[in-house]
Amino acid sequence: MPRENLNDLSAFIAVAREGSFTRAAARLGVSQPALSHTIRQLEARLGLRLLTRTTRSLAPTEAGQRLLRTVGPRLEEIDAELAALSELREKPAGTIRIAATENAAETILWPALQRLLPDYPDIRVEIVIDYGLTDIAAEGYDAGVRPGGNVSKGMIAVPIGPDMRMAVVGAPAYFARHAAPRTPQDLTAHACINLRLPTHGGLYVWEFEKGRRELRVRVEGQLVFNTAALILTATLAGFGLAYLPEKQVEQHLADGRLVQVLADWCAPFPGYHIYYPSGRQHSPAFALLIRALRYRGPSRLPQAS
Structure with a gap:
């Protein structure tokens, strides 16, 4: 498949998951008109309508849902394998996307990034402020941050802060x-x-x-x-x-x-944990960030190995 087709598929996955051309364009770093043109070209090549658009909403059609369900995970696997190649580089590189609340971002994530990023100029970090119980795997995040008691089952949870009140x-x-x-x-x-x-x-x-x-x-x-x-x-x-x-x-x-x-x-409860899917292969850049964030003080929950 020509590389431009893979780019078009990645663009469609972003739009379908964001439910918005505007948000998807911001995430991909392209203009909204350019992204709309890319999706129209993809639909023309496939001969199928992939998105249903109204003035107030945007949702995948049946064909779009099938493409999202089957192609989305494969593109993620490709991106993960390409990111893993950074092991061959002298320093870790790549983009890490994290969903977190404002307080976690300001008090935990940002201080750690201030210390880490100057030594690793090829690592890019995107923090999205999110108060919902977001499905990080479905939404394309590498990790999320929540208090320890709210972490979903099947996730690896690493403590990154002390107990909270x-x-x-x-x-x-x-x-x-x-x-x-x-x-x-x-x-x-x-x-x-x-x-x-x-x-x-x-x-x-x-x-x-x-x-x-x-x-x-x-x-x-x-x-x-x-x-x-x-x-x-x-x-x-x-x-x-x-x-x-x-x-x-x-x-x-x-x-x-x-x-x-x-x-x-107001009783204390387990503090912030960074969590991520246990079965996903992560880049050296991600592993480096986890090590930098890990809290080694007392915690109510056992630390992930």
Whole structure:
């Protein structure tokens, strides 16, 4: 098969998985019109419509689904084998795609990359901020980052950070107008700032634990965001209470810009783990990154070998 056909197939796989020409073009580093032209050429050569397009959605046709299901894994195998050839190079090389939350990216991934990448100029890392329970294998990621208790079965999970705690916080200006909650149930009478999860469009439920008691509280308020950064901004401005990783707000707590409540209901839990499919062959660049990220302090979960 001519190499341009493989390129066209790779372009189709990207569009089908992203569900968007715009996102796929950004991922591939090409313009959206050029990508649309590539897909039209591929459909013309095959004599089949591969994508159903409307003004609001894009989805594979039956032929497109079959192509995605059969050709997609083979192209991934080709890419993995080509990446493995970097073992013959003096230094590891290649691209690594990781799905992670903002907090994990800022507090764990970025500090490690700052130390690692200057010595390995041929390694490229793409971090995609993601709060959903993304299927990393289906979406073309090399790895994902989640708290240890949320890692899917069948994945290799490597600890990359210490145990974590969540914190319920609010600005002094907010508590000047409202009495502090004494129990998680009291939160139903407070203005709380919600996080919208991409998975099924649901709101993140605040989880609490004290002794043997476990509570899940669905809170309400004027504001809903899909990024923790905006939640923190609104909380600092006094618009309500937030439920955020304690590490993310510790400096604001120390400076008095935020006040923590319900600390006795926020128990520690296994910290961030980087996870990836056990059966996939990974490049030396990926193995190098895993070694750089591995947390060797105490953890509630056993480390992967």
